[in-house]
């Protein structure tokens with residue numbers, strides 16, 4: 445694997461650069477290195493993407509689909525290797541990594557086809573001797589800045605539509621998990637994409653980020669990460685009015701009504717809360733349970749949580765891997781301590797697992813929480829499930845919406861009427877109704893409020909890489 449190099453204009457470069465060590469959070473061992481690139485490398489990559497855009501944007505959607513389908517096949521063929529790299533560099537259980545590799549391929553496959561449906565429009569004119577049309581044009585060079593928690597899926601969710609639309613791309617993966625991106629770009633090379641269409645720059649986030657934001661050749665920035673960094677990029681984008689897609693933080697409420705199927709709710713909440721050790725933007729962070737079902741839910745849920753196996757994600761039977769680093773463990777521990785000091789009850793877990801050797805935290809349930817506690821206000825990004833009892837649906841709606849975030853929410857009820865009326869009041873971009881894992885390639889993913897701008901996935905995810913060009917044709 446070219447894990448000490450980056451990819452610009454069809455060449456693997458950066459041998460002479462200082463290296464960044466990538467550390468396995470399960471045991472602290474270095475699993476690879478990438479070059480520490482900065483402004484120069486970012487600008488080279490942008491220049492290469494800009495040159496390639498002149499020809500790639502002129503290819504047909506059918507030709508672009510051919511490359512994307514080859515890439516889809518290669519991802520599936522290399523599913524196991526991609527999964528192993530992911531687990532080694534960021535810790536998620538190997539079964540989840542395999543699932544991520546498979547779902548990552550769906551973003552490439554789906555957009556290979558969707559790119560053939562960039563239709564534009566013919567609009568009826570109000571003047572007899574005029575014709576009005578809307579043409580669709582690729583936006584230009586795209587910079588994709590991706591997070592460590594889904595090192596493959598967040599990349600293909602951006603690359604699939606960008607490349608299908610006719611854009612070229614500069615990828616900047618997270619410093620915590622860049623090796624999966626390196627492996628993916630190797631597969632892109634094998635798929636035969638023309639040089640410059642896909643470029644990869646690793647290294648200093650601030651230097652590369654600044655170069656991206658200052659370079660006029662970058663027309664569009666697509667970012668997944670924290671709301672804090674997202675706001676910085678939004679500010680930086682103003683000078684050149686760069687197009688933006690922002691998938692930012694979340695603080696998802698889960699609302700369980702009295703009439704919910706309790707076993708289905710336990711299963712859904714486990715999936716939502718504990719996938720990737722709770723390190724997902726869409727994971728349930730605040731669990732509101734109606735009084736009539738609260739005790740039975742808490743008991744069954746706690747029994748299920750106690751069965752989760754914590755350990756090195758490379759072990760086949762592990763459910764919960766390490767957190768990405770020690771500061772994540774400290775943040776989780778602080779949130780739990782804050783909640784307990786304000787009157788919450790520890791039901792299970794509630795401690796760092798130092799004996800495991802990496803950065804592990806026990807799957808935890810706390811009950812009796814309320815809005816005064818930090819855990820009910822801020823993203824946790826860890827395996828802690830805080831449970832709060834509520835009486836009325838109005839109360840649940842008020843509590844759920846009382847946040848600056850608006851990414852995902854979850855509702856568990858068997859009543860179509862109650863579910864529908866409830867969801868109509870929830871200010872969140874994604875709602876899982878009796879479903880703890882709603883993401884898919886063909887549907888929009890993204891947030892309201894401070895959780896982001898725009899959507900990825902579905903036809904909206906392709907629109908994000910297109911400009912509408914209105915053409916008015918005089919017929920005199």
Ligand code: SIN
Nearest residue numbers: 594723724725726883
């Ligand atoms: C995320 O946490 O940002 C992505 C999770 C998903 O796609 O389900």
